[in-house]
Amino acid sequence: MEKSQNDLSVVESTANVLQSSGSRRNFLRNAGLTTAAGVAILAVGCKKDDPVVTPSGTVDLGSGDVGILNYAYALEQLEAAFYIQVLTTPYTGMSAAETAVLTDIRDHEIIHRDFFKAALGTNAIGALEPNFAAIDFTSRDKVLGAAKLFEDTGVTAYNGAGKLIKDANYLLLAGKIVSVEGRHAAAIADLLKPMTAFFAGDDIIDGNGLDGAKMPSEILTAVQPYIKTKISGANLPTS
Amino acid sequence: MNIFNILSEIEKVDGEVFERLDHVSRRGMFSSMGKKLSAVAVPTLVAGMLNKAYATTPGALDVLNFALTLEFLEDEFYKKALSTAGLIPDTDKPIFAQISKHETQHVAFLVGALGAKAIAKPVFDFTAKGTFADVFSNYKTFAIVSHALEDTGVRAYKGQAGNLMAAEDKPLLQYALQIHSVEARHASVVRRLLNSRGFVPGAKGWITLAQGNPTAVYAGDDVLTQGGVNLTGLAGKSNEAISEAFDEPLTKDAVLAIAKPFIV
Numbered sequence: 001m002e003k004s005q006n007d008l009s010v011v012e013s014t015a016n017v018l019q020s021s022g023s024r025r026n027f028l029r030n031a032g033l034t035t036a037a038g039v040a041i042l043a044v045g046c047k048k049d050d051p052v053v054t055p056s057g058t059v060d061l062g063s064g065d066v067g068i069l070n071y072a073y074a075l076e077q078l079e080a081a082f083y084i085q086v087l088t089t090p091y092t093g094m095s096a097a098e099t100a101v102l103t104d105i106r107d108h109e110i111i112h113r114d115f116f117k118a119a120l121g122t123n124a125i126g127a128l129e130p131n132f133a134a135i136d137f138t139s140r141d142k143v144l145g146a147a148k149l150f151e152d153t154g155v156t157a158y159n160g161a162g163k164l165i166k167d168a169n170y171l172l173l174a175g176k177i178v179s180v181e182g183r184h185a186a187a188i189a190d191l192l193k194p195m196t197a198f199f200a201g202d203d204i205i206d207g208n209g210l211d212g213a214k215m216p217s218e219i220l221t222a223v224q225p226y227i228k229t230k231i232s233g234a235n236l237p238t239s
Numbered sequence: 240m241n242i243f244n245i246l247s248e249i250e251k252v253d254g255e256v257f258e259r260l261d262h263v264s265r266r267g268m269f270s271s272m273g274k275k276l277s278a279v280a281v282p283t284l285v286a287g288m289l290n291k292a293y294a295t296t297p298g299a300l301d302v303l304n305f306a307l308t309l310e311f312l313e314d315e316f317y318k319k320a321l322s323t324a325g326l327i328p329d330t331d332k333p334i335f336a337q338i339s340k341h342e343t344q345h346v347a348f349l350v351g352a353l354g355a356k357a358i359a360k361p362v363f364d365f366t367a368k369g370t371f372a373d374v375f376s377n378y379k380t381f382a383i384v385s386h387a388l389e390d391t392g393v394r395a396y397k398g399q400a401g402n403l404m405a406a407e408d409k410p411l412l413q414y415a416l417q418i419h420s421v422e423a424r425h426a427s428v429v430r431r432l433l434n435s436r437g438f439v440p441g442a443k444g445w446i447t448l449a450q451g452n453p454t455a456v457y458a459g460d461d462v463l464t465q466g467g468v469n470l471t472g473l474a475g476k477s478n479e480a481i482s483e484a485f486d487e488p489l490t491k492d493a494v495l496a497i498a499k500p501f502i503v
Contacts, residue, residue, distance in 0.1 A: 101443075101444075104443065104445070104480070104483065107474075107476050107480040107483075107484070108445070108480065108483060108484040110474045110476065111470065111473055111474060111476055111480060111481055111484040112484055114473050114474045115465060115466075115468065115470060115473065115484075118468050118470075118473070119465075119466050119468055155420045158416070158420075159413065159416045159417050159420060160413070162400065162412055162413060162416045163409040163410075163412050163413050168401040168404060169466065170466075171400055171401055171404065172397070172400065172401060172488065173465060173466055175396075175397040175400050175416070175419065175486075175488070176397065176465070176485040176486050176487065176488070177484070177485065177486075178416065178419070178420055178423075179393050179397065179419060179420060179422075179423035179486040180423070180445060180483070180484055180485065180486055181420070182419075182420035182421070182423030182424045182427070183423050183424070183426065183427035183444045183445045183486075184427075184444070184445075185424060185427075186423070186424035186425075186427035186428045186431075186444060187427050187428075187431060187443075187444040190427075190428055190431055190444075195330055195331065195333060195334065196333050196334075197333050197334070197336070197337035199334070199337075199424055199425075199427065199428040200337060200338075200341065200421055200424040200425060200428070201337075205341065205421055207344065208344050208345075208347075208348045209340070209341035209342070209343075209344030209345045209348065209418065209421060210348070210414060210417035210418060210421065211416075211417045211418075211419075211420040211421045211424070212417070213413050213416065213417050239409075
């Protein structure tokens with residue numbers, strides 16, 4: 001355990017180095033925690049739940065609760081990669097307070113990502129390759145705008161996936177994470193438009209005071225442009 | 240197409256349909272319906288409202304009335320604060336006005352879902368029997384009570400999600416989650432305000448370990464093991480960061496113990 005933790009830190013800084021030297025290759029790769037940890041939570045991987053990489057390179061998230069956990073793992077990989085990039089190439093004029101907030105959020109997303117990887121063990125999908133070509137990382141507005149989009153999308157994804165989860169323990173885990181994503185979304189919005197209603201704005205919250213909730217198919221379509229690896233949620237539960 | 244014929248048909252299988260609809264503003268709905276909606280759209284609209292306005296299982300009724308108690312508390316708290324001259328600085332009012340709006344919407348939504356089974360609004364004492372004696376005259380006290388109520392709300396909803404997993408409760412589970420994350424947004428922005436106003440220097444949008452006051456609101460939030468996996472040292476991150484990354488639930492009893500001093 002000790003060794004793999006060290007490996008993770010090394011890999012994270014390696015990713016930073018690779019990124020800053022211009023290489024995106026293996027950007028998202030992180031060392032595996034011992035899969036024994038994963039066994040504790042996901043007793044035995046059922047054959048039909050096993051995610052598969054198809055010959056075309058498409059990553060299939062799998063089915064059942066494992067599929068939903070892989071879906072969450074994919075989203076957390078995306079978020080973690082985004083904030084690692086944000087802190088590796090800070091936008092012009094990033095204040096100390098903003099750096100602190102963005103560093104906290106980056107660390108939370110890395111923790112979420114590595115937690116899912118550990119929890120899924122051998123059922124985990126591989127590392128996804130992000131595509132942030134459309135994001136200008138030198139621009140404060142563009143970076144914080146993208147951060148808000150990713151956080152709001154995360155909240156909406158977890159809220160929509162809750163009803164698809166069969167095991168109450170996984171539902172609780174999703175609940176423990178989604179509220180942290182909600183906290184992130186509000187903090188980012190507060191950086192963009194301080195002292196306004198934007199932290200839970202009418203652009204996101206509906207007339208019943210409800211946050212977003214969308215099915216995985218919709219979310220995957222929305223995030224695919226930011227991920228080079230093709231992801232399939234075709235086998236995810238729909239009810 | 241006669242809407243009342245449709246409703247009386249529904250009433251045969253759901254005796255409380257008129258009460259339910261009453262809570263989702265029947266007058267407003269019917270007065271605007273004839274003018275704005277085609278006959279084709281009406282049944283869809285009614286079906287949609289009924290779908291939203293349903294809690295039938297004992298578990299769901301229990302969870303929703305528990306949630307309603309907290310929403311009543313929050314709703315009245317912000318209404319009183321916003322109508323108290325000189326309490327909230329003008330600069331900060333847009334934040335609390337937005338929170339207040341959501342709490343009012345949550346009350347209406349839950350009352351609509353519960354229909355005749357909704358509890359009556361309790362009588363509140365926002366000083367919590369004197370603990371927060373200056374809650375409506377000292378902005379700092381108000382802001383501290385505000386963040387505590389929001390963080391309690393987040394933990395309360397989280398703790399009840401597992402009680403809404405019955406097939407017929409699935410829509411309610413999603414609505415509860417949709418309220419849950421809004422409460423988290425509220426908590427985050429008020430916590431950031433506690434820092435920027437100097438009330439709780441260093442306060443962040445997220446909960447670090449079990450730090451915070453009142454202590455009962457934050458008790459047990461310093462968990463480092465999730466899903467049976469000990470996350471200590473994960474990715475080289477600190478215990479503080481690991482605890483921040485996961486919000487912990489509170490049991491109904493723990494929440495009621497926190498809320499009790501506020502209820503007369």
